Amino acid sequence: MEALLSSGKRNARKRIVVVIASLFIGILLVWTLFSNMMIGLTLPRVVTETPAPGSLDFNFQGTSSLQPVLEVELFNPSGEKPTEILAREGDVVQKGQLLVRYDRTAKEQQLELEQNALKKMKLGSKQLQDDFKLAARGDDAAAIEAARNAMESLKLDLSAQEKRIQMLQTELTDRTELRAPFTGRVTAILAIENIPSNGADIRLLNTERGMQFDIQIPAGMAAEWTEGDAIKVRILGKDSRLVEGRITKMEADSRKESNMPEGSDATKNPASEERQTTKEMVQVQVSMHDKSLRAGNRVQVELTQSAGGDTFVLSRKAVHQDRNGFYVFTAQSRPGPLGNQFYASKNYVTVIGEDDQRTAIAQELWNEDAEIIVESSEPLMDGQRIRF
Amino acid sequence: MTISRNLSRLLLSLFTGLVAAAMILPILLTVTNSLMTEREMSFNYGLLGVVTDASAQAKFVNLKLIPDWVTLSQYAKLLDSTPRFLQMFWNSIKLVVPIVVGQTAVATLAAYAFARLRFKGRNVLFMVYLITMVLPFQVTLVPNYLMIERLGLMNTSGAVILPGVFGVFGIFMIRQFMANLPYVYTEAARMDGAGHGRIFWEIILPLTKPGLAALVILLFVDYWNMVEQPLIFLKEEFDYPLSLYLAYIQESERGVIFAASVLYMTPMVLLFLYAESDLVEGIEHSGIKG
């Protein structure tokens, strides 16, 4: 009887223990789930990508506008107003070709005047000769001398006058016309018929010397170039085509990518703000010889460089930099009490090349199927737990 | 008659109570101190291990049974900001439960052979078993390490569980119980022509129940407390059991050591409370009388 009683008590006690035990385990279990969830919520959220094997075609596009190598302004030689403009803008002119005729009347009138003066002088000279003959007959040496002198001086005057007329005559032929000093193309007509001009009348471009433009190119891409190399240049516009240009000058440029003049590819994207890449640029001058080129034409240089070898390509945003070099965070899973937990792991990488969107890194053992963290809700640290 | 009996019972109870109180004092201390704030902890025990100048005024640690302010902050901190604690708790369960179940099964079988069967070499084999139980872990660590590596178990939980399953303590304990059982129990069955399997299953096993209960408790305690094997044979920290957390508790975590201890002890205490009734439920209740 006692035994039965005590066994009943025992069973009751066992039940209590079982209840307590299941409570204890239950609370811990709930807590594990709960704290895992709570911790999960406070973890930085990340977006990952798997790096694609492949090579990065590193593209560069830079635009610039063409500038002539030699372009001259032809000035009105005489100051007369142009009477006839023979050239038209865009005309290709040969050396010596007449471009503008100027008003001749003023010059012709002056010539006439001078010629009249000459005639007058010639008449005067007859008089003097007679005077001299007279004086010569006399013995007045002084008078003879004076008469000779007068005659000599008139002779000089005469020749001077003749010279002047000659000058006027050439002036009349030369200065009343504007001729092309070299073969080239008229780029602008500044003169207007019958209106006197005091500046340049014609702008003429030397087509033999060609066109040129300056452009900044990332140093890495220009590394293999030397002066004199040919590069392909695209002429922008309606009939865009490729023209060959030649490098005439290369010099290192200390300016950063961001303040490039013709803002070639410095499109402001968040990544480049995040990671200030101080890309080294090279100033390159390219000259081109194509008759059809116009100054101011937009030209574009397109470069493609393949970041060679076994590389992985990933978003540029994923690659960070510290004092030891470039690194990425990979998401690594470790078994936890409730399934896998993910941790950020810092891995240094060798950057082979990059463009504004993507970065190519050297293939290494760890990164074959690593999940690389592209974005995270807060800055990550090595070994930090993360969630997706 | 009954008065003197009751008096002696009272005196004995009082005496035993005193002993029990002394025994439980450190545990009580652990529990009550686990309810202290961390500040109180460091105020009371901050001087531990600190070398103080003898010339200065004598200062001592302050042993306190009742906290000034009862709080669960230690537990909160432990469970909340130490996620690995919970993880290690489950790890412990994952390691210990298979070991206890496995060893109990394997040991019960082997113990029957050692206790009830007579075969040549029994005593020598038993002695060899015995030696391995007594030797410290380091003695066989080097060959053991080699063995576990060769078996491909390194850094898996198998490296801890399997040696545990084949541990010899259970054999000793159960053998002891089985050997004690009077042969009269089994003789009748033998006469009826029952095989060893039946005898084992139908007669011996039920009679060994208190022994099994004791074994489960002791094994659970033993393996819940193991330190070296998981440290050396498991690689990753997230596989480590709770015993490692407590064995290598950091100075900075002293504030939570008592709370951690309480949580650590709870499964063992519960198991003990549960199995205790089986422990005393001896032959007298099993219906068989000698």
Place this chain on the structure above:
Amino acid sequence: MNRSWVRRWLRKDGIAAIPFLAPSLAGFCLFFAVPLVMSVYYSFFDQVTDGTFVGLDNYRELLESSSFRKAAGNTLLFTGVGVPLLILLSLGLALLFNRQLWLKNAMKTAVVLPLVVPIASIVMITQIFIDWNGVLNAWLHRLDLPRVDWLNSDGALMIILLIYVWKNIGYNMILFLAGLQTIPHSYYETARIEGAGSLRQFWGITVVYLTPTLFFVILISLVNSFKVFRETYMLAGAYPYDRLYMIQHYMNNMFFSLDIQKLSAAAIFMAGFIVILMSGLLKIEHRFLENIS
């Protein structure tokens, strides 16, 4: 002759033993016996791999080591005092609990609970008591006595003994209680009817029928006395006070000195000692069991 031996072996319970023993034996060989044999092997060589056979050199060296002798002596002292003390106390408690008591279950639980206290907690509580600034010294201070560095005094052994007894008394008590349950009540009733006093009942029945349990408890106490090393190590480090320097310290230090040969040799000494002790006990037990039957 060989064959007849096998046949004889099989004729007994040998075949029956195979299914019972096989799982245990397989795992045991893999994880315990092979490493043990390898350890024995190491103890005769000068190096673990590619060593040359040096016979008993390692053992000679071991015995020449004054530290080993010290460790062995200390261990003998500790177990010699600790194990009997523990057994007496736990047996006493078990007998107490075998009687009618109030709040028996609660008190029993209280006694057994130290078993489950984690080492870190034990170490911390011990420190609270024995530290230079600890509670014991505070009491001494109040009595105007000089403080004691307990771990570097002869009291250290007492402290470790206390921890050992405190921790294992519940363990042994469980074993004793379980053992006591195996003694049929009828024996006592018979004895009472025959007019035996309680002392006679104790010696004649309890002790006699508890003897097998007792041997087991001795063994377990011995094993557990070796396990108290972990607490000692955490309290006092690899080189504790002379009195505390046990054979486990020696073995542990040998391991970290990579001296597996001496470690193995020391282990074999220890094992030999235990085998002698245990085979003695087993023989007595054997004879005893035969007596009962």
Place this chain on the structure above:
Amino acid sequence: MKKISMFVVSCLLIVVFTGCTSASGEGGTDNQITNSHTEQPGASTQATQPAAMPSPDPNKQSTLVFSMYKRDSYFETAAKAYEKEHPNTKINVKYIVKNTSEDISRAKQEKFKSTMIADFLNGKGPDLVVMDALPADKYVAKGLLANVGDMLKGDPSFKKENYYMNILDSLQTSEGGLYMLPLSFSLHTLTGDQQLLEQSGVHFNDQSWTWTEFLDTIQQLTAKRDDRYGFMAFDENNLLLNMARTDYNRLVDAVNRTAHFDSDLFLGMLEQIKQMKGQTVLYYGKELKQTEGSKGFPIYFGEDELLTPYQYFQYAANMQNSKEHSLVFYEKPKAEGQQPGGYFEPYLKIAIHAKSSLQPEAWDFLKFLMSGQASAAAAWGANDLTYEGQGFNGTFPISKSLYTAKTDNMVQAGPLQMLEGGPVKITEQDLKKLDSLVTSANKPIFDGEILQIMAKESPAYFHGQKSAQEVAKIIQNKVTTYLNE
């Protein structure tokens, strides 16, 4: 009974042999690391030969296992760089913790120690191992480490003039073996205020002084002026360790396994350290507030460990700031009759497993590591000069050429921005002083169980808890136990 035991033993032996044969059968297909693991009898004989190391076979595929307790990023970059140069060699860098903050409780360190022991003793150890967290002397005593000194001597491609041979030579054991090559080192020196010392008129010779002479000197100094401390040591314990290290051979007799910590020598050390603390002779701490009325450094001597060049340049910066006081480095006291030369502490000590079958490859890689070719920082910037997190890259390298390259870069780079304080101009003269410190260092700082026992027990004396005799006796007992194990 005999038969029974025979049966059991034979049963066990069968299990053992089947276990071993099946295990060695597995060995072949184990993994690619097996190369280094299979116990070839040739490997051990090779290890004992002091002859020239054959150069690695370039056509052989091999994987070197390189184990360490704590990761150093230099090893990883170096391994990658080496693999690139030697496509047939793979380097498997294994570490237990990424940084020490992971392992405050030292559980991982214990794991590392234990697993290394198990690995090495099973003949499966790594080909190269960083010994910083391991008791190297025990490994050497067990013949587990190859004598890299022989490899170094036998290799014509190893240019001795490119390395600080003063460091390497002084790391040789008493038998002349060199088992570990440090990749870097720190310098332990005394700092002193030159002006003040000259004004004081007290003469001393830091090239040869012993601790007694040094302590006498500072006592003389403080006897003249008492507004200054004679010597600022980190703490009593550290000073005791320093003193014990110099007189180590008089305190510990390893051959006869006796210790002399109960001797008057050691008691004298203890008492001297404590006694001088009361006066202004000794000050313990790392920071000293300037006392009123005295400018500059209110101490005559301080002690310092230059872990990285950064600390030296910090001193140089201080020198520039305080015109009246010039800080000069003096040598720490040494044992009587010892050669002049400063103390250094080796770091990143790398050893080669004596039973490795890939010793030529391992040596080649070790050479590569020592050369510092893969050192990430070409120059020592302010960030690279600090030790924290930098590991190898911030320290004094064993390679002279690397050191020169780095310092050259630094001089050219102009004023150096320090982490705190303005830019400091590093002059050739500064560097010359540092050079002479580096090239004269020839006494390694060592640690060990005995010193640790000492460090653990002696504070009780310094804080007045126990008498010197009591402490000395405890130390003596524990050390005797250690020596006689």
